[in-house]
Amino acid sequence: MKISSYIVLFVTCCSLYGCGEFYKLEKSTNWDELYEAANKYYDKGDHNKAIILYDRVLPVIRGSGKAELAEFNYAYAHFRTKRYIESAGYFKTFFDTYNRSPLAEEALFMHAYALYLDSPDYNLDQRSSKDAVNAIQLFMNRFPESDSYERALSMIDDLQKRFEEKAFQESKMYYKLTEGLFPGEFYRACIINFQNFAKSFPDSKYNEELAFKLVEVSSAYAERSVFDKKEERLKQSLEFGDGFSKKYPNSNYLKKVDNIIAKTKTELDSYYQLKNQYEQRSAEARRLLEEEERNKEASEALRSVEN
Incomplete structure (x- = not known):
């Protein structure tokens, strides 16, 4: 017990002496002494104390032959303390x-x-x-x-x-x-995002998955598009599907992609039928309008002759 007490007392005295010594160094204006002490603390691995002393001495020795090592140690002391x-x-x-x-x-x-x-x-x-x-x-x-x-x-x-x-x-x-209530803008964001990902990371392990999702999302986006945009977006989806099939001919997603392509083609055929019907109705409406205009002009000409 006495031996243990002496050891504790010895360690405490050493610590107090060390603290007292460092306190004096903090107040010192002996720049050579501060420089040597800072290097000593750095070499001992007491980096926090080294930083404190370097902070005091570096502005004074900067430009001198001692500054190079001190500044290098100063940077390393911060690194060693994970700053x-x-x-x-x-x-x-x-x-x-x-x-x-x-x-x-x-x-x-x-x-x-x-x-x-x-x-x-x-x-x-x-x-x-x-x-x-x-x-x-x-x-x-x-x-x-x-x-x-x-x-x-x-x-x-x-x-x-x-x-x-x-x-x-x-x-x-x-x-x-895209699974939310208003997916429209997110479909477009997905298409842009997936394409940018492939450009930024051409060798990524995720490219096949995102290429499949690109086909999937573009098809859903086209299907929900307004009539004027539908043809363009359906064709784009088919391009994505064709590109996937060529790039990943052995993919586990290939069957799903083929199904999406078939569905998109059916949707495109339906679009063309509607477009054709619309164009026929528009043409018929124009014909009737032109015929009405001709009849009106003929009637007016007849009245002019009678008068």
Whole structure:
């Protein structure tokens, strides 16, 4: 028990001494001492204390020979404490300031890596992920021979998968909304969204599913369209169906697509019949109107002769 008590007392005294020592450093104006202490705390892994001391000494030593290492450590200290956005900014500032430094390549990579680590899951806003992609591409363009190049590629690939998943979930949301009371605008939104997805992610595993849904949605949209728009949209749906059959000849969706195509063709034939009937009735109405006009003119001419 006595030994344990002595140990606790010793540790407490050391802690108090350490706190007292750090407190004095915070108040010190001995910049050499502060610089050495900041580096010491950084090397020991006490990054929070290192940051506090670097905050004091960096404005004074900036531009001197000591500043380069201090600023590099300062950026890393923020990274080690998981302040990724701050560290990304400090690494970029370091690179811009010391782009000929032996540490410049690592600084630019860490700028990108910090942004990558800060990027959110696919179901959240991906604007910061796009910033990370831009930073990674900047690194790859600047240092194409870097040992970290392959690692940067894998980071890009991971972020692209997040973008893909985010876009797919948005597509599913639009598709779900077509089941509501007012699906018209959502049909059109689905068609545009599905086409944009295929352009943005041509190798996606989701393309076959969305291509099927494109046929399905376009057919439903055409079927519910006003008469003046019906022919154009029915033909577009048939184009989507034909494109699907050619691109995915062995798809599990193929039978459903064939059924939709057959239904759409029947709908188009019915449209043409109605259109033909309408044109015939219109032509007959025009003929009767013209005949009435001729009879009227003849009657008026006859009355003129009689008078």
